[in-house]
Every structure is written in structure tokens, then in C-alpha cells.
Amino acid sequence: MKFAVEERAGYTEVTAQGRLNMVGAPLLKAAVSDALESGHKLLVLNLGETEFMDSSGLGALVGCLKAARQAGGDLRIANVGEQVQMVLKLTSIDRILTPYPAVEDAYRNA
Amino acid sequence: MRDLLAEGHVRGSATPQIVDAVQDELARMWIDAMVIGPGDRLPFELAVIEVVTNTVKHARPPGGEVQLDLEVEVRADLLLARLFELGAWPAIIPEGSGEMPGPEAEAGRGLALARQLLTTITCERHDGANVWTLTLRPEHEAG
Known part of the structure; x- marks a missing residue:
């Protein structure tokens, strides 16, 4: 997996490229943890280039959400593809992590 | 039973890296089985990866290492x-592994998802190996 962290107006975008499986999940947690430690509290995870996510990836997402909130911030997800959407829905995680259509929508009304 | 469209095989140590090897093999196979639409392909692929991941996480050997051998037919x-767990102790499948945990949980969804997605899933002991058999009947039978 590859990650890019870019500061935007009012939030930080984290782009995750690749497969969010047992191999990629710990890397996502590390990337989000690094961003939080660097003072980026309001995060948007851009999943547009995340071609696959399984329950390991989903567990990492939940862990990242908890870590962001514990740090006094938040994590939102955006630009979700068909496969990721399927997993979010099957597990009802879309109730706590609502996908936003585009990255810039995530904190529009914050 | 209809003609074979694609088949795949992956064998190796039950380590996290094999999950990527299985995904590469499935991606290669779908090229020969384009008639299987995403409505069937995505659930099957996810279920296979969940069971492979379960093996990597939980299969334990009496000594040495567990070898994983996966055969797929489309x-x-x-x-x-x-999926053969070669050299593994008999699989212990905890009660409740078919139930989806709540949204706050960070683990424990793998087998629940596989059960939800597949038509059938079984795990049997044969000749010192645990053998998982996963089937999915396409909802919209292709071509």
C-alpha cells in the first residue's frame, strides 16, 4: 500500500492506494497514527484508489476512527469504490463511518 | 456442471504475504472469467480472502509451519x-464466529462475512489437514 498525506483547507487528506487487507491494514494504522502525532486532527481518508478492503482493513478503519477521536479530532472517509462500499454495508460500519462522495464534502458542514 | 472458465492455485507458508499472492492469482483468473459479474465476483473474492486470512491468523502447527494450499475453480x-491447511492442528471454530460483531469492534468479522457471502462453507478434517470448501452459486448465471 502507498499513502500520501496532504494538508487542505481545514483538514488533512490521507490517500490510501492499494489493497487494505491483512498486509495493508497495519500500514494504514501507522500512517494515520503518524498524521495524528504530527498534529493533523481532522482527517479525510480518500479511498478512491483503495481497490480492495476486507475485515482486516475494516478493523483498521475503526481503529483509526477511535484514535482520531481520542486525539480530539475526527476521521471521515470519501470517494469510496464499489467493493469498499459493499464491505461497509455488509458490516453496518456505514452507520458510524458514512462515506462522503468527494473528499471536499467531508467537513463542508463542520 | 458447466465448463471450467478459469482455475487457479496458490501454495506457500501461511504468512500474511500469501494473502497478496492469492489476490494476484484471483485477479489473473477473472480475466478468463469476465462473464462472472462484480455482483458475484466481489463477494467470492472477499470470502476467499477472509478464509485465507483466518488460516494465517489462527492455523497452528504441531511443529514447523502450516502450509496453505488453495485451489479455485470458476x-x-x-x-x-x-483451502488446505497442511500440517495444522484441527481447526477450532469458536461458537459465535458466524455472528457479526457490533460496529465498534476492530476484529472478529472474517468468518461471519464469509458465511454471509457464500452459498456454502464447510471445514473438514482429512488426512491430517483442515479442508475448507467454499462455494458461491452466481445469482445471475452467466452466458
């Missing part, structure tokens, strides 16, 4: 995967 009317 037909227009049946998607089939057989």
Missing part, C-alpha cells in the same frame, strides 16, 4: 475454492 454456475 464455472458459469459455480465458484469453488478449496
